[in-house]
Structures are given as structure tokens and as C-alpha cells.
Amino acid sequence: MKRTAAAKPELLGHGVLTKAELVERLSLKGSERGIYLKPILDADQIGDGSVNIRLGTHFLVPKASDLGHIRPQDMNAKYVRGFQSLVVKTFGESFILHPHHLVLGVMFEFLALPQDLAAIVVSRSSFGRVGLVVATAIYVHPLWKGCLTLELANYGEIPLELPCGAPIAQLVFVKASKLHTAQEIGPTRKYCPIRPEFACLMEMSDWKTLDRIKSNLDNV
Amino acid sequence: MIKGRGRRGAILQIDRLYSNEVRLLLGSQKGAVEQASSSLAPHGASRLSESLAHLLDALEHYFEEYLTSIKNSPDNELESKTAAIVFARYVGFIHNQYVRFLIPSDPYSFPGEVLHPIKDILIKFGGYEATKTSLGLFHWDKYNFGIIKLSNPLDLVTREIEDSLSIKRPKRVEEQVKKLVDTLIFICYPQAEGRNVFLHGLLFHELGHVIDSKKMISDPILKIIKNWTGTNPNAPSILTSWVKEIVADLIAIRIVGPCVLFASRMAALTMEVMDNDSPSHPSSRFRALWMLEHLERIGYVDSKSDLNSIQTIRDWHKKLTSAKLSPAKEYEPFWNALRSDSAVIKAIHENVEQSIGYAFTAADFDSKISDVLAHFNNNLPHIPNSAKSTAHLASVLNAVWEKRLTDLASEQSEDELFKWQEIICGLGLKSIEGNYIQNIWNLNEKDSSS
Numbered sequence: 106m107k108r109t110a111a112a113k114p115e116l117l118g119h120g121v122l123t124k125a126e127l128v129e130r131l132s133l134k135g136s137e138r139g140i141y142l143k144p145i146l147d148a149d150q151i152g153d154g155s156v157n158i159r160l161g162t163h164f165l166v167p168k169a170s171d172l173g174h175i176r177p178q179d180m181n182a183k184y185v186r187g188f189q190s191l192v193v194k195t196f197g198e199s200f201i202l203h204p205h206h207l208v209l210g211v212m213f214e215f216l217a218l219p220q221d222l223a224a225i226v227v228s229r230s231s232f233g234r235v236g237l238v239v240a241t242a243i244y245v246h247p248l249w250k251g252c253l254t255l256e257l258a259n260y261g262e263i264p265l266e267l268p269c270g271a272p273i274a275q276l277v278f279v280k281a282s283k284l285h286t287a288q289e290i291g292p293t294r295k296y297c298p299i300r301p302e303f304a305c306l307m308e309m310s311d312w313k314t315l316d317r318i319k320s321n322l323d324n325v
Numbered sequence: 326m327i328k329g330r331g332r333r334g335a336i337l338q339i340d341r342l343y344s345n346e347v348r349l350l351l352g353s354q355k356g357a358v359e360q361a362s363s364s365l366a367p368h369g370a371s372r373l374s375e376s377l378a379h380l381l382d383a384l385e386h387y388f389e390e391y392l393t394s395i396k397n398s399p400d401n402e403l404e405s406k407t408a409a410i411v412f413a414r415y416v417g418f419i420h421n422q423y424v425r426f427l428i429p430s431d432p433y434s435f436p437g438e439v440l441h442p443i444k445d446i447l448i449k450f451g452g453y454e455a456t457k458t459s460l461g462l463f464h465w466d467k468y469n470f471g472i473i474k475l476s477n478p479l480d481l482v483t484r485e486i487e488d489s490l491s492i493k494r495p496k497r498v499e500e501q502v503k504k505l506v507d508t509l510i511f512i513c514y515p516q517a518e519g520r521n522v523f524l525h526g527l528l529f530h531e532l533g534h535v536i537d538s539k540k541m542i543s544d545p546i547l548k549i550i551k552n553w554t555g556t557n558p559n560a561p562s563i564l565t566s567w568v569k570e571i572v573a574d575l576i577a578i579r580i581v582g583p584c585v586l587f588a589s590r591m592a593a594l595t596m597e598v599m600d601n602d603s604p605s606h607p608s609s610r611f612r613a614l615w616m617l618e619h620l621e622r623i624g625y626v627d628s629k630s631d632l633n634s635i636q637t638i639r640d641w642h643k644k645l646t647s648a649k650l651s652p653a654k655e656y657e658p659f660w661n662a663l664r665s666d667s668a669v670i671k672a673i674h675e676n677v678e679q680s681i682g683y684a685f686t687a688a689d690f691d692s693k694i695s696d697v698l699a700h701f702n703n704n705l706p707h708i709p710n711s712a713k714s715t716a717h718l719a720s721v722l723n724a725v726w727e728k729r730l731t732d733l734a735s736e737q738s739e740d741e742l743f744k745w746q747e748i749i750c751g752l753g754l755k756s757i758e759g760n761y762i763q764n765i766w767n768l769n770e771k772d773s774s775s
Contacts, residue, residue, distance in 0.1 A: 135699075141705055143706070143708040143759060144708045144759045144760075144762065144763040144766075146762070146766045147770075190432070191432040191433055193432045193435055193437050195437070195441075196762050213762075215705070215706050215708070215759065217703075217705055250704050250705070252755070270762075296748070297751055297752060298751070299751045299752075299754065299755045300751075
């Protein structure tokens, strides 16, 4: 009996992009394979496997509130404004991040990923050594467009001065195992945020399921 | 009538009557100053407000010094009383005029990305000195755009009070005066529309007023208006206002192109001024006529481009220049004064042309918009590696309108259209910011390496 080879899905190379590949992808204009990351103010931002990204000028900072606790399932724009306020700086001006504080910043560059690449946001070790952790949710899916929200936390004991425009984090680009499509990604592809975004946790569908489970278990 | 026993009695009376009022004002001013200095409000509004706060802080010390000087002034009851009145009046004036700008703008609607590009344009075309002029964006609660230009209040106060009281300026006040700018300019926008890039053409209309006042573009025009047939006793002030509005429109048109016209028409729909003339402003339709004539001068009407903006301009120009426009009877003389004499029409257009020089022409539009638009259609901002700031800013503001006009002609749902409009505003602002920072980075890098 003859065995016919099953059609294999198109397999792409895997792993982290090299510097040469990064430079090539960043220079492709209007191509489906191009990475849009602009403005890159200094060519030295491009390293082996990663690109340094700069701190933007908008911050969501927590403010004093009479909330006893945050309920993620209630998080919409109005709720969030009760305990976060937007601070706007200018490029070059510093933001002071106090010890054990978490604020939401934003990447200065605008990023658009092609179908076959994902990205991972990581802290730069130089800033990490003074206590700055830049991202907790680090995965960026293929076809992402916008300025990434950066969770900035100071784990040190001394306030950190962070100039807007400083290269405080890096993007590592990894090859996806297949070409992603806009339909797979869903409606977020059109969103294109340019300022830090709070989490729209209210829209998660799990809350209803969890509530039902809780009700069922409470009745046992 | 102040009663008292000699100089000491008079001063005590004055002190009691006026210093409480003055101290109340100073106290509330100080509170506002402290709030502005410590707030986390956006740059542009608060940084200018911060300068203003330091300035008013200096004034407060100044006023205290003056109050002391008045008390210690030579014997003269009448002079002391007059001085105190003048003094209290000025503190009140300063408080009312300037302290309101210490209120920081709402950061969520603050268009910080356009602040520095607008200031560069003001310096480039307006003849203002960069180090002596501060520009800020300030939200207010009117649904309108406006411009407020303030001179340095220390100058105002010192000129009047020092002269009338023959008092020498204290040294620490002199030091503050040297640090402060001569001119504070606030471009005011309606809070809800701060980040609505479709209306940002109107920021340049306001800038047009500032440039006009410095370069006195509209002043000579009023002298050549001859065909006045009306009887309105306020005619000179109404004509002055109308000419200034038209000149401000044309200055903006030259600097950033047809987006000013589209923004003006969009705002007119909301503000119900499409056909309504007023003593301060001609109707939107009248202003559109002038703007279309000027766009014709810089090549837009004759352009063969098939971009929606150009087609719209051609269409509006054809309709408006051939239409029989009839204003309300009371404003007919004003329309006639400006439109029936070709010398006046020519003078208005030529004065603006000669004073500004630069124009974002139809050729610029045609060559630059398509690339920006292609980026927007792909949900990307347009950030070239290097571009002349003024042309890029105009390209972005006009590409935003080109996108809108194209979308309106398509069959998208209203919800879809609205969502796209929001995204385009974000992409537009990012484009402006990205290009501006790119340019100043390049400039500063060159300076560092040289």
C-alpha cells in the first residue's frame, strides 16, 4: 500500500531574528514581511535579536481613591478613572517612579508586526539592575499595531528618574510557526492605541462562567 | 472720606480698608500658584501655567513690597490713598486676567503632540522671538476656539505703579523680571475636541490672529475700504473684526492648506454660524468664499488631481463663486464694503501672500498626501526619517481630511466610520509627534557631535 505524504502546513523558520534579519525587515516598506517600528532615532537601538525601545510621554498613575479593592470584572473606562489618572510629560522630561510603585507607561515608537513574527517585551538589564521591571505581560502577537503599554514597576528602594525617550526596554522578535491572519487575531487588529491603555477586564467572558460556578458550589 | 489723625491715622485706615481685600486676593492667588506648581498636569498648559505661576508668585512678593513702601511713603494722605486704590485694582485685575490660566488642562483631551510644532510655526511666520514668547494650549468650557495673548503682567504693573508712586523696584523682583518672557500666548480649544485632529485647522486660524497682530497685516486694508453705505455706528469695529477673521483664515490656509476650510465648515455646522453673520464674525459661508479664492491662488482649483479634497474644493469653489449670496439686511453693507471693490479683495489676498510668503500649495498637497494616506489606510502613522516640519504637519492634517472625505463617500456604517475617525486622530497625532521628535533628535545629535 502506497503511503501518500499528508500535506504539511507551511513551516517557517523558528527562533529569534538576527541583527541582519532585523535590519532587513525594518527596511521593508509596504511589504507583508516588513516590521514597522518608527521612529528609530538611533541605529544603535538595533541589536542582535532585539531592538531597544524608548519610553513615551504618557503615564497612567494610580491615585488616592476610596475603593476598598479593585474588581477586575468592573473595569471599564469610568471605573478605572476612579483610581488612575493620566499624566502627560514632554520628550526629555523625566518621570519619577517611586519604590514599589506600578504605573502604566507607553512605548514611544509605533509598532506593526507582520503575519509571521511575534515579539516579546523585556526589560533591559541595565535598568533592571536599579530595580526597574518594564513588562509583566510580555507577549505581542503577530499583526499587532500600536504603541505598547509598558507596565513599569520599581522594585528597588530608591526612586527612579526615567526620562521620556530613554531606551528602557527591548523588543525581541521571534518567528511564528505559521502565518497568522487578521481573522484569527480578531477585532483588536484595528485598534492602534497610542497612549497607555488600561485593561478592559470587564469584557472577559470568563466572569459569567465563574459566577455560575460559584453559585453552583455555594449551593452544595 | 478717610478720617484719621494725620499721616499715621490715614495709613492705618487705608491699611484696614484695602489691605484685607488685597490680602484676600493675594491669598487665593497664592493657593492657585501652589496648586499649579505642584500639579501633574500636562505640559503646554501647565508648563506655561508654571511660568505664569512663578511670575505671579513674584508679583505677590512685589505687591507685599509695594504695600510696605506705601506704608512707609512720605507724608501725603491723598497720595497714599490713591496708591492703595491703584494697587488693589491692579491686584484684582491680575488675579482675574492671569490666575485662570493656572488651571491645568484635562490630560485626556490635551493635544500635546501639536504644541511644539505650532510654536515653531509661530516663531517662523509670526516674527516672535522664541526665548521671549511662551505658547500654551488651554482648554476652556466654550464650544469654540480662541486665542488669548497676555503681556508680562509685571511690566504692566511696574509701569503704572512705579511711575505713579515713584517707587524703586526691589532687587529680587528685578531678578524675576529678567527671567520671564514678554508674551504669553494661550490657544484655547473646547475640552471635548482637544484631540479631534479634524478640527486642528482651527488652531491655525487662531495662530493667524497672533501672526496678524504682530505683522499688522489687516491694518492697512481697513484704510482702503471705500464702499461703505451703511448707517451702523459700530461699522468701524465690525469691519475691523471681519477683516481680521478673514485674514486669520487666509494665513492659516497658506500655512496648512485646505484642512482649515474643512475644519471651519465642520465647526460651523455645530455652532450654527453657517449663514449667520455677527458683529465679531462674518458667516461661515462668507469666510469659505474668501478661503476658496485664496486656495485658487495657490493652485487648488486648477489642480487636475482626483483626490477627494481637491474635487471638493473645486466643487465648492464653483458653487460659491457663482451663487448669489444674500446676507441679512443689516449686514449687507459690510458684505458690499468688502466684496464690491476689487481693490479691497486684491489687497486682502496680496497682503497675506506678501506677509507670509510660504504656502502649502496644491502641488505640495498632490505630492505628499498620497503617501501619508497610504499609511493611514494601513493603520500606520506616517513618520518619515526627515521632513520639513511645516510641510509634514500640513500633510498629516490634510491626509486626515482626505481619509474622512473618502470614508464618507464609501458605504461604511456610522459605527464603523466613527471608530475609524478615532483611530485616524490617534495616527495623525502620532505622525506629528514622531516626525517632530525625529527632526529635533537629528538636530541635537548633530550639535552633540560637532
